[in-house]
Amino acid sequence: MTVVIGLTGSIASGKSTVSLMFDEFNIPVVDADKLSRKVVEPGKKAYNQIIEEFGHDILRDDQTIDRKALGTIVFNDEEKRKKLNSFVHPAVREEMVQQRDFYVTEGYKAVVLDIPLLFESDLAHYVDKVVVVYVDEDTQLKRLMERDKSTKEDALSRINSQMPVSQKAKKADEVVDNSGSKHDSYKQLETILRQWKII
């Protein structure tokens, strides 16, 4: 029986960093962020819906979506964010389930679904166990501003568009506290996977 692990957290809490650690244990990861880029490529249904709603101003010269421009709109307007979600999420879910089922059929011991909005979108029933990657607020803001070279205002608008990570931690089966070093997080993950008898 394959254990389906949901990996979530808040923006810049370290989901991608921890998902690379699952790779090291040879556990496959299905990445919702990656899929959300694939399903909005030119010609896809969600791409056309986005242009219809947000206009041609959010396109780059090569006709691909200008994610920075679209992000500035939706992270400052909840209604518009909901609209965007309604175009992108169904296609992401479909692809995610297909990939999950592939790994289950192939008999993998575990598969990870890395889903930033696992709780906000009520997707916990897709998985057997949930790991939340937690980080304290100050560290989160600092890492997000550094990674995205963004202003404090921009970073806060993104953070505030999600459920606080402390609230997510309370809903988790297990928490990796990524406020310290990456090595420290690796050790925490290793302990969880041993407990679950996956490694």
Ligand SMILES: CC(C)(COP(=O)(O)OP(=O)(O)OC[C@H]1O[C@@H](n2cnc3c(N)ncnc32)[C@H](O)[C@@H]1O)[C@@H](O)C(=O)NCCC(=O)NCCS
């Ligand atoms: C708004 C967009 C264009 C910004 O793109 P950008 O390349 O700057 O960010 P990226 O996609 O890498 O997302 C970075 C992080 O932002 C957060 N985030 C993204 N979308 C959302 C959202 N709709 N609501 C809350 N947080 C979000 C997540 O923590 C995600 O990990 C893009 O995030 C998007 O299309 N979002 C809608 C789809 C979505 O919900 N994706 C996240 C999981 S499927």
Ligand SMILES: Nc1ncnc2c1ncn2[C@@H]1O[C@H](COP(=O)(O)OP(=O)(O)OP(=O)(O)O)[C@@H](O)[C@H]1O
């Ligand atoms: N333990 C750590 N120590 C120092 N830097 C870290 C640590 N964990 C993550 N980082 C850095 O913090 C930033 C955010 O981490 P990461 O991109 O993994 O977060 P994320 O949760 O996947 O973000 P998003 O929600 O935007 O996809 C990155 O620049 C990453 O290199």
